[in-house]
Amino acid sequence: MISIRKIKVEETYNIRKQELRKNMSLPAQFTGDLNDKTLHLGLFDDDILVSIISFMKNDHKNLKGEQYQLRGMATLETYQKKGYGKKLVSRSEELLKEKKVSVIWCNARIIALDFYHKQGYKIIGEEFDIPQIGGHFVMYKRLM
Numbered sequence: 001m002i003s004i005r006k007i008k009v010e011e012t013y014n015i016r017k018q019e020l021r022k023n024m025s026l027p028a029q030f031t032g033d034l035n036d037k038t039l040h041l042g043l044f045d046d047d048i049l050v051s052i053i054s055f056m057k058n059d060h061k062n063l064k065g066e067q068y069q070l071r072g073m074a075t076l077e078t079y080q081k082k083g084y085g086k087k088l089v090s091r092s093e094e095l096l097k098e099k100k101v102s103v104i105w106c107n108a109r110i111i112a113l114d115f116y117h118k119q120g121y122k123i124i125g126e127e128f129d130i131p132q133i134g135g136h137f138v139m140y141k142r143l144m
């Protein structure tokens, strides 16, 4: 059975290390992780945490409205391409809409552009590099 619920930041570290920090010396903890307004959500498949996402109150200089930054989106490799990431993003958008958030944005890795694009996220600006990780684009979606 699939369920989605809020999780503690500590619960994200294992999947972040495996899927977002593979062969990198970057920390699994992000700036803003412990902020009161930060939201961490997890998708469970039969009580196994398989997909994670976090949202931080952070404004992008080229976007207007009440904004949250999506960070740390990852699904465990063996559970990828089963629709779990999509379900998690969709549920997160519902929750953020309830909080009157009007825009979600993220620094999307090149390999994940199509994943976000399929969920209605659009590119803004030029490609930029994040050391150790590689090329990224800012992507955003208006919720209202």
Ligand SMILES: CC(C)(COP(=O)(O)OP(=O)(O)OC[C@H]1O[C@@H](n2cnc3c(N)ncnc32)[C@H](O)[C@@H]1OP(=O)(O)O)[C@@H](O)C(=O)NCCC(=O)NCCS
Residues within 6 Å of the ligand: 019, 020, 051, 073, 074, 075, 076, 079, 080, 081, 082, 083, 084, 085, 086, 087, 107, 108, 109, 111, 112, 113, 114, 115, 118
């Ligand atoms: C990107 C990622 C989060 C996608 O999670 P997922 O649970 O596999 O995604 P889903 O199965 O819900 O995919 C939803 C749709 O996006 C597509 N998709 C998923 N990952 C994709 C990828 N890397 N490239 C292209 N399309 C992708 C799926 O085929 C699916 O398409 P459909 O709706 O037409 O069937 C996952 O591949 C991952 O954790 N990657 C490693 C970490 C990472 O790069 N995170 C993003 C950081 S910005």
